[in-house]
Amino acid sequence: xxxxxIITRRVAILGGFAGAGWLVANTDKLTLDSGFARVFHxxxxxxxTAQRGLLFPDRLAREYSPSDISxxxxxxxxxxxxxxxxxxxxxxxxxxxxxxxxGLVAKPLSLSVAELRRLxxxxxxxxxxxxxxxxxxxxxxxxxxxxxLKAAGLQPGARYAVFHCADNLTGxxxxxxxxSPGQYYESIDLRDALHPQTILAYGFNGKQLDVPHGAPLRLxxxxxxxxKQAKYVERIQIVDSFANIAGGQGGYWExxxxxxxxxx
Amino acid sequence: xxxxxxxxxxxxAWHSAFAPIREPQGFYRHRALVRLTHWINALCILFxxxxxxxxxxxxxxxxxxxxxxxxxxxxxxxxALDTPAGSQGVTQIGPWHFNTTGVLGWSKVDGEFQAxxxxxxxxxxxxxxxxxxxxxHFLFAWILVFNGLAYLIYSLWSRHIQRDIFPTRADIKxxxxxxxxxxxxxxxxxxAARRYNVLQKLAYLGVITLIALMVLTGLTMSPGFNAFFxxxxxxxxxxxxxxxxxxxxxxxxxxxxxVHLVEVLLAGPINEIRSMLTGxxxxxxDHHAKDPS
Numbered sequence: 001x002x003x004x005x006i007i008t009r010r011v012a013i014l015g016g017f018a019g020a021g022w023l024v025a026n027t028d029k030l031t032l033d034s035g036f037a038r039v040f041h042x043x044x045x046x047x048x049t050a051q052r053g054l055l056f057p058d059r060l061a062r063e064y065s066p067s068d069i070s071x072x073x074x075x076x077x078x079x080x081x082x083x084x085x086x087x088x089x090x091x092x093x094x095x096x097x098x099x100x101x102x103g104l105v106a107k108p109l110s111l112s113v114a115e116l117r118r119l120x121x122x123x124x125x126x127x128x129x130x131x132x133x134x135x136x137x138x139x140x141x142x143x144x145x146x147x148x149l150k151a152a153g154l155q156p157g158a159r160y161a162v163f164h165c166a167d168n169l170t171g172x173x174x175x176x177x178x179x180s181p182g183q184y185y186e187s188i189d190l191r192d193a194l195h196p197q198t199i200l201a202y203g204f205n206g207k208q209l210d211v212p213h214g215a216p217l218r219l220x221x222x223x224x225x226x227x228k229q230a231k232y233v234e235r236i237q238i239v240d241s242f243a244n245i246a247g248g249q250g251g252y253w254e255x256x257x258x259x260x261x262x263x264x
Numbered sequence: 265x266x267x268x269x270x271x272x273x274x275x276x277a278w279h280s281a282f283a284p285i286r287e288p289q290g291f292y293r294h295r296a297l298v299r300l301t302h303w304i305n306a307l308c309i310l311f312x313x314x315x316x317x318x319x320x321x322x323x324x325x326x327x328x329x330x331x332x333x334x335x336x337x338x339x340x341x342x343x344a345l346d347t348p349a350g351s352q353g354v355t356q357i358g359p360w361h362f363n364t365t366g367v368l369g370w371s372k373v374d375g376e377f378q379a380x381x382x383x384x385x386x387x388x389x390x391x392x393x394x395x396x397x398x399x400x401h402f403l404f405a406w407i408l409v410f411n412g413l414a415y416l417i418y419s420l421w422s423r424h425i426q427r428d429i430f431p432t433r434a435d436i437k438x439x440x441x442x443x444x445x446x447x448x449x450x451x452x453x454x455x456a457a458r459r460y461n462v463l464q465k466l467a468y469l470g471v472i473t474l475i476a477l478m479v480l481t482g483l484t485m486s487p488g489f490n491a492f493f494x495x496x497x498x499x500x501x502x503x504x505x506x507x508x509x510x511x512x513x514x515x516x517x518x519x520x521x522x523v524h525l526v527e528v529l530l531a532g533p534i535n536e537i538r539s540m541l542t543g544x545x546x547x548x549x550d551h552h553a554k555d556p557s
Contacts, residue, residue, distance in 0.1 A: 020303075
């Protein structure tokens with residue numbers, strides 16, 4: 001009997017090491033395996049649940065003082081959408097650029113940038129954390145998203161705000177190949193959309209928002225990473241699911257493997 | 265277990281590796297939970313280092329302070345630079361620059377040179393992919409946290425840490441002597457081998473502290489966690505400082521692992537590894553002492 005127990009333990013020890021060795025030897029294969037991706041999704045959900053639990057009630061991201069603003073705020077992704085329509089708007093100071101709010105709302109809205117600039121505004125100096133690892137601090141002025149959505153009237157079933165952008169991004173080389181180009185978009189859930197620091201910014205560091213940083217409208221979701229801060233926003237679509245939009249993962253980078261919940 | 269008949273070397277090694285060792289030849293040194301958490305921790309560290317280096321490659325610069333990006337001055341970087349003689353890998357530490365072509369900054373992937381901070385044979389996955397490296401990193405970060413908590417709670421509750429790892433007053437006084445023993449590669453025998461020496465204790469306490477710092481600096485890089493615990497940003501001096509401390513602590517953990525493995529080899533690898541597998545530790549005898557028999 002004692003022998004059987006000892007042998008079981010030896011098998012367990014050797015089995016454990018064999019399993020670990022197999023895991024180490026197959027990391028590249030598992031990385032590309034669509035079945036194993038479920039493990040990663042479960043981890044993302046767990047991270048989101050843990051952070052959301054801590055972030056109740058809705059905490060504000062830290063706001064910095066003007067002396068903390070970085071001298072150079074690196075633009076990333078698209079530097080200029082460059083389409084004829086976009087260029088025409090840029091020539092006219094984006095006064096006629098319109099933001100559409102539609103989907104699961106009682107009253108779809110279409111507001112010009114000139115109108116948005118006249119609404120109550122919020123200015124915040126915040127930290128911008130790129131998923132790549134770098135940080136820049138900048139001052140954003142814009143219109144809070146929450147009151148806009150409330151004005152449009154959220155319908156029952158509304159869960160996410162999808163931000164559609166004017167830029168087409170080529171992407172980065174990944175998984176041994178080039179990423180496919182695509183129209184930039186992002187999504188956040190209503191908890192983030194209604195957060196007081198979630199704004200559509202039209203001003204940056206005391207000036208009008210410039211083209212490399214997302215003119216005329218850029219989303220700021222201050223408790224998430226840089227790729228959530230969609231630039232060149234032209235439409236907010238309220239949905240109950242983003243499964244049928246583009247790649248179905250809720251954003252340009254999400255469709256290319258990044259986490260939808262970008263709080264870490 | 266009887267090893268009659270086929271006495272090949274494998275069976276003998278198997279037998280001697282797993283045979284129970286009892287007093288007075290040896291004693292039960294490592295309890296099951298300590299052994300299990302040790303190996304899970306080792307696997308976590310391996311995956312976290314490999315995926316961490318892949319993540320680092322997405323922006324192979326380190327800064328100090330609240331912010332830092334292209335245009336700000338890094339104190340450490342692994343870049344590929346264009347020179348008249350072609351591309352070169354350049355490692356920069358403060359004011360110093362080193363040509364590290366082929367390994368750091370500019371190295372071969374599938375036979376072709378590529379701008380890469382750390383080379384493909386060090387990163388998880390081997391190909392450059394920030395999204396997937398993050399997936400591996402967070403998977404093993406969570407395992408590390410739960411595994412580490414299990415170890416800490418159990419070891420504090422069973423007084424393993426207080427009894428075996430915390431240095432005593434006598435230990436502190438013995439530091440110079442312990443340093444001398446280590447320099448001479450002299451390992452304790454007999455009764456002294458039943459306890460950890462003071463440098464060993466300090467190394468174990470040190471690596472526990474480093475892992476705790478890794479978790480805290482890692483969380484400080486999370487914008488979500490920042491909203492909950494903004495004071496951690498102050499403790500580490502900003503997100504970029506936290507990122508740099510994260511990297512420095514990882515380097516110190518690598519140093520610990522190297523010293524740890526060298527010590528296992530010097531102290532007797534079979535006995536040391538067995539003690540972390542079955543728990544049984546054979547007390548090394550001093551062959552220079554008079555044989556009592």
